[in-house]
Amino acid sequence: MQLNNPDKPIRNNIAIVRLPLFIGLSLAAGVLLGATLFGNSTTADKVTKNFTKFREIISYIDREYVDTVNINEITDYGIEQMLEKLDPHSVYIPAKEVELAKMPLEGDFDGIGVEFLIVKDTIQVVAPIIGGPSEQVGVRTGDKIVTVDGKNVAGINITNRDVFTKLRGPRGTKVVVGVMRKGEPKPVEFTITRDKIPTHSVEVAYMIDPKTGYIKVSRFAQNTHQEFYDALKTLKSKGMKRLMIDLRDNPGGYMEQANRMANELLGDKKMIVYTKSKDGRYDSKAIADSKGDFETGACIVLVNEGSASASEILAGAIQDNDRGLIVGRRSFGKGLVQSPIPLSDGSELRLTISRYYTPSGRSIQKPYTSSKDYEMDFENRFEHGELFNKDSIKFNEKLKFKTLGGRVVYGGGGIMPDVFVPFDTAFSSKYLNQLYFKNILREYALNYANENKTKLTEMGLNKFMETWSMTPAQEKDIIALATKEGVEYNDAQYKRSRATILNAMKAFVARSIWREEGSYRVIHQQDEIFQKALELWNEASALTTSKK
Helix, strand or coil: EECCCCCCCCCCEEEECCCCCCCCCHHHCCCCCCCHHCCHHHHCCCHHHHHHHHHHHHHHHHHHCCCCCHHHHHHHHHHHHHHHHCCCCEEEEHHHHHHHHHHHCEEEEECEEEEEECCEEEEEEEEECCCCHHHHHCCCCCEEEEEEECECCCCCCHHHHHHHHHHHCCCCCCCEEEEEEECCCEEEEEEEEEECCCCCCCCEECCCCCEEEEEECEEEEECCHHHHHHHHHHHHHHCCCEEEECCCCCCCHHHHHHHHHHHHHCCCCCCCEEEEEECCCCEEEEEEECCCCCCCEEEEEECCCCCHHHHHHHHHHHCCCCEEEECCCCCCCCCEEEEEECCCCEEEEEEEEEEECCCCCCCCCCCCCCCHHHHHHCCCHHHHHCCCCCHHHHCHHHEECCCCCCCCEEECCCCCCEEECCCCCCCHHHHHHHHHHCCCCHHHHHHHHHCCCHHHHHCCCCHHHCCCCCCCCHHHHHHHHHHHEEEEEEEHHHHHHHHHHHHHHHHHHHHHHHHHHHHHHHCCCCCCHHHHHCCCCHHHHHHCCCCC
């Protein structure tokens, strides 16, 4: 997703040369007709004629059709089918879906403040959010929520949407939650007053070594730049001289936030990104100013096939300006910009209004002539061997561009990293997939961490990293638990995946006690892209130094 956002006052003011990008206000009342909106009377007449036809058909169906029809449903369906003729990212969101669709980008929400999983058709608390209302009343990691306001919510095929509906609500309202807790014979009830719950797009920031910082950005939401800036300041205060930014599996979000992050890393007057629209109304340029907080230290950006839109803007700006190395696998390939347009009934249209281009002039949007191929892109990359071999990737020679320093880059299919790291399937197996699918490892780790919380906390993360490992008895317990849950044991597959299983278990335990930092520090020990990046600091430093 690539969304424009009305500018909000923050520390840096990137030089942005543009006409207004956010068109939501002009359409807030759902106004779809008029010469002002459509540019000229000819366009307005054409739209009016087709709108009249659409309205006539809906009216005839409502009045004359042999069976009773839900007009709202067929109207929504008609809109969705119409948008399929455009591009894969112009979408219609029904009114009932809008709030849920906005949640990942809005920054905060009102609720009880727990991270949860649905395990065996039961809501299980992964962790109460620190300082949130659930933690304040005593909800703990491992608690299983079985009632909400006296009504059973366990064993009823509950969905994530059901959980949001029941537990989220306006700040100040109360909800009574009943939880089953190990050692308690009956459910324990908590009356929780909902409050504003902060959400974070910077999942973790920590020092890898005395001079190397790591920041993981999971999406580009309203507060992403501020979170990134705060993380930069904290890491610099700890001695950071070089920075690894992880954008893997980051689907994008607000374009402005990516621009402002890039501004922290690029020198004055460096191009970040520019956009082009049909008639120039939504053309724009984002240019870095002189206020960046990390403009000179070595920089490495991690990407993969799940890095899209705003992630690709940031990676493209770093690569095209020779500011740092891009490491990983080819990114998703989304170079289209959407604007969220509120409609009169509360629904929303997210319409593609422009294409964006990296500083070298390349559009990285991959072809979308076939919707099936577009949707199956990851599978196609897998089958064609691209995920395993750089030589399997074919770029259009007509879409060749050069970075500021003369390095060759290509448009038309995502950001190709400077250093390719193949997808590693050496440890994967069907047995491992089933352990993940049925949440066996996470459930076991949650229970272990909950029972040993005091001992683990006193141990500290550094000692845990150095000394803790699963015992043979614990491995047997996991195998037994998996068998009980219908996962047939396969000795060969277990041995193949054993290192990954042990690492995942350790990461889940670490996350339960030390949250994201604990989890990521463990995972990174077996992370091929991360480990490869650690070998490339000389190249990244040379790239930065060569620009001076």
